[in-house]
Amino acid sequence: MLCSYSKILLLCVLLTNTIILAQGEANIWYFGENAGLDFNSGSPVALLDGQLDTFEGCATISNPEGSLLFYTDGITVWDKTHVVMPNGTGLSGNSSSTQSAIVVPRPDFPDIYYIFAVDAQAGSNGLTYSEVDLSLNGGNGAVTAIKNVPLATPTTEKITAIEQANGIDFWVVGHRWDSNEFITFEVTAAGVNTTPIVSATGQVHTGDNDGAIGYMKISPNGEKLALAKTYENSFVELFDFDTVTGIISNPIFITGIFQTELEGPYGIEFSPNSNLLYISDVNAFANTIVHQLDITFNNATDIINSDSILYNGQNFIAAIQLAPDGKIYLANAYLPFLDVIESPNEIGAAAGYSNQAIDLNGRFSVFGLPPFIQSFFNFDFTAENLCAGNETEFTLETNEDIISVLWVFGDGSTSTDQNPTHTYAAAGTYTVTVTVNTQNNTRTISDEITIFDTPVANKISDYFLCDDSSNDMMEEFDLNTKIPEVLGNQSAALYEVAFYENLSDAENDINRLSLLYTNTINNQEIFARIFTIENNDCNAITSFLLIVTDPPIANEVSDFIVCDDSSGDMIEQFDLNNKIPEVLGGQSPTLYEVAFYENLSDAEIDINRLPLLYTNITNNQEIFARIYTIDDADCFEITSFLLSVIEPPIANNVADVELCNDNEPINLEQFNDDVLGQQSSAEHTITFHISQEDADNDTGALPLIYQPISNPEQIFVRIERVTDSFCYATTSFFITLGEEVEAFEPEALTLCDDATLDEIEVFDLSLQNEMIINGQTGTYTITYYTSQIDATSGSNPISNQYTNTSNPQTIFARIGDSNNPFCFATTSFQLIVEDCEFFIPQGFSPNNDGLNDVFEISGLNKFEGYELQIYNRYGQLIYNGTNEQGFWNGIPNYGLWNRDNLVPVGTYYYVLFLNNPEVTESHTGNVYVNY
Known part of the structure; x- marks a missing residue:
């Protein structure tokens, strides 16, 4: 019996490399204030249909498929429809007894179950049993006339059960009050043997009746028994248990680590692998400590020294119960939650204790949880080395004699080996099923395992550092910088990397190196192991060298001079790539790199690197070049040079040239003065080219005495500085050649004077065109002028309908090639007005x-x-x-x-x-x- 105190909850983490499985008899729980859980889905789901309202003890039983059969608080029995069974009241247990009841099936009689019940605080009812026949009441069951059969009195509030070594029968164990005697009852096909096997061993349980409180459990493998005695003189005892004889022996007394304020140890449970013992340690002030003890030690001192405290808080943590999912759940008194230990086979914090992890959907836990036959949790298997491409090892764990076994691995492969190995080709989640045939029954269990990718150890580049002034070729290397190389595209959230001095250490994951590591020799080989975070066994190994090098040499760099553009602002873009070879000298670009900076400070601390296409800020600007080892930017030297912008020459325009074709070459040098303008011929070089590309590249310069090859022909001129030939300008002009023409002199044009007799008439000058052309072929334009000067220059032409201004008057004609009007000739003729007879x-x-x-x-x-x-x-x-x-x-x-x-x-x-x-x-x- 326990008093009501505060509340607490816990969550646990399932061990990645070991999968624990169980049968369905323990899949339904009812406990506390109408609370319940269903484990059939693999995870606990809150149930709201329970009728049980108990302070402490309770029991539930399901069939092997996980379907509810009945449940009880030790006093009343409810069937699978949550109705009280016929004759199902008045059992001699007590809802305030720690373990008021446990249900054990009668071998070979699938409808018969026994409810073993214990009274509270060494009460007079002691230990009794009652029989349930599920064939009655339409298959819902009823309590038979075999009811409240006394077995022993007085007893403590402890009771537990385990399957016998024969795999058929069961042992049910209680403990007398005011005694050190365990009483072990055998349940066989014949029923309950009411004559116990007595094991007088360990401490006498006596004193105030409150001392009868506390849980007792047998380990799932049936080899150990542990109990907790609460209140005065509280302690924990650990014993050996013999599943063949039912004898309990070899006590180990555990004390000195529990709270001294009243209660002390209360709940108790073994880990699924039976190696660890969990104890809830409570006091009157509702403070609870949850202990984990390593019972693989065979003496009290080492066991006590192994104590790991998983929880220490103000919630009242009472019962502790192993579940079908391999996790351990803890009652958190008067809270709508349970605590949980996710990985109970793991030592210390790795067990994964979580407070208030399981939501009971508004129903309250109190102090008790339903106990089960511990053998339900002993038929399991483990799967180790869960790495794709490697052999996964499966181990079947049971105390029964196995006749045959069939493994189905979830990827289409099977095995009949008892403890097989299997290689999964790909990572993923697989449902593994094992069917075991024993002398007495057939059991099938299945669950999911996760196979992890085996990581790839990507090739790592050698790690270079610059030797310091000591010249000892020893430096401190930051191995952190190599982790991304090992990972490649693999996620750092899934994989980790560690480093080692030799391959053996890497393979065994021992003697990991500090990430800040000083080499012991130059060119030292370091081994990197990449492994899956959730499974260290999935790993791969690679290596690289730690190399200490001499610092680079920053060679002298010539000033970088470019020509200003047309803007005239002396600001230009410089391609700093062109200076890298000068900085390197003969040093290898595969070992060293060069970066550029605007000031010495930036270069020294390697910030604000300049782009390689850089525009200067001022003329004659100093730029700093830092040469450094590629694998160690701190191994460097610095040099500098100037960025200078010089004014370009001016390529003045050359007027287009129009010439009549006389098949004579042209002296291009005659155009030099036009190109130079006011610039000095001694400081500039002028060349002529047939394309802009040739002019820009300074290729294919034309001879100065040049015969045009096309008509018209564009000539490109390049003017460059004598001292800086890259600083140049270009222009162009056209040379056009036309055919020569001849102007033939026509006869005078005569008109008769009109009635005015003023000797002024209107002449049609176009009448002269045919005589001027005189049979020349081509297309010609003929214009007329009043002076030779105008005719030569083509200025001030007169209309073809021309009125003379004097008599006679000389008119000048200009004949030109219509396509090339600059090719022309002139002639003249008279305009005469006569006094004519009609x-x-x-x-x-x-x-x-x-x-x-x-x-x-x-x-x-x-x-x-x-x-x-x-x-x-x-x-x-x-x-x-x-x-x-x-x-x-x-x-x-x-x-x-x-x-x-x-x-x-x-x-x-x-x-x-x-x-x-x-x-x-x-x-x-x-x-x-x-x-």
Whole structure:
């Protein structure tokens, strides 16, 4: 019996390299204030349907498949439907007894179970048993007439059970009060043997009846028994247990490590591998300490010295119970949580204690958890070396004699070996199932194992450091810097790296080196081991050298001079790559690198490195170059040089050249003065090229006496400084060649003076074009001028319809190649105005052939009012015209003749009236019309 105190919870971590498995009989738990857990999914899930409300003791039993059969607090029994069984009340246990009940099946009778119950605080009911028959009550079970059968009294509140060595029968163990006697009862197919095997060993349990409180457990392998005595004179005892005889022997008394305030040890449990013992150590002030003891030692001193405290806090941690998932759960009194130990086979903190880890979904834990036959947790297997590509070793752990076994590894492979090895090709989670046939039954268990990738030990570059002034070739190396190389693309969250002086140490993971390590010899080989964080056995090894080198030499560097661009700001981009060979000298670029800086301070501490394409800030700016060992940037020397920008020459424009082709070469040197302008010819070199690329690269310079090869042809000019040939400028011009032309002199152009008699007339100058061309082939442009100067320069041309300004007047003509107007020639001719007599032709032929198509009388310019009349041979007037028409085209415009057609061929008569006061007579005659 325990008093009500505070609350606590715990979480645990499952051991990666060992997988623990169990049968389904322990998969359902009911305890505390209507609390429950279901382990059938592999993880505990809170149950809310439990009817049990108990202060301490309780018991639950399920079938091998994990389905609930019934549960009890030692007084009342509920069936799998949570209804009280017929005859299921009034059992002689006590809900305030530490282990008020435990359920044990009757061998060979699958429907018969025995509830062993103990009274509280050495009460008079002592140890009894009752029988449950599941075939009754429609298969839901009932308590039979075999009820509250006394076995011993008075007893402590302790009871535990284990399978016998024969794998069929069971031992049920209690402890007398005021005695040191254990009483072991045998359960066989015949039922319960009420005559106990008595083992008088260890301490006498006596004193105040509260001293009867505390748990007792047998180890899962059946080899050990441990108990906790609470309250006055509290202690823990550890014994050997014989599963063949049921005899308990060889006590080890454990004390001196528990709290002295009232209670002391209460809950107790073994690890799944039976090597560790867990104890909850409580006091009246609700302070609990959870101890872990290593019981592989066979004496009290070493066991006590192995004590690891996993929890020390203000929650009241009471019962401790191993579960089917291989974890240990702890009752956290009056809290809706349980604590958990995730990896109970691990020593110390690696066991993974977690407070308030399992949520009971509002139901409360008190002090007790249901105990089970400890053999339920002994049929298991371990899997070790969980690395892909390596042999994983499986070990079956059971005390039973095995007839046959079948392993299914989850990747399609099987084995019938009892303890097989299997190689997984790939990492992943696999469900492993083992079916075991013994003399008495067949058991199948399965669970998931995780196979981890075996890491790759990537090749590591040798580690170089610069020797210091001691010149002893010994330096401190930061091995941290090599970890990323070993990892490569592998995650540092999954893998770790350690370093060793030799291969043996690396293989056995001993004598790890400090990450700040001083070599013992130069060119020393160091071994790196990369391993999976969750599984150190998955590893790979590589090596590298620790090399101490002499410092590099920073050779003298010439100043870096470039030519300013057109901006004139003396700011330019420098390709510092060009200076690296000078800094290196003959030193290998595979061992040393060069970086550049704006000031000495930056170079010394290697900050603010300049880009290799760098734009200067000021002219003649000093730049610092640091040469350093590639594998050790602290091994360096520094030099400097200037960045200088000089003004470029000016490539002045050269006017395009237009020449008439006379097949003579051109002297390109004649253009030098144009290119130079005011610049000194002694300080500059000028070359001529046929392309911009040649001019930029200073290749393919043309001879100075040059015969053009195309028309037109672009010539590219490069002007560069004599002292700095890289500083240059370019320009270009065209040479165009045209065909020579000749201007032939035409005859004078003559017109008759008009009526004004002012000797001024309008001349059509284009009439001279044909005579000027005189049969030359080509396309020509002819323009006219009033002076030779204008004709030569092509300035001030006059209109082809030109009115003379003097009589006679000289006109100048310019004939030019239309495609190359710079090829031209000039000539001249006279414009003459004469006082002309008029002329009357004697016939015409209006047939539109361009010759004599009209009857036109010349010389009438000065007779502005003349009138011309035409008559047919009948004396009929058929045409009447004036100087407005100026001619007769052979079509009548008067009389009855057809006015739309030409007159017939024949002779017609004309009368010309001049209508001039000075000339009064008329002129008559005939004109012949012929087509």
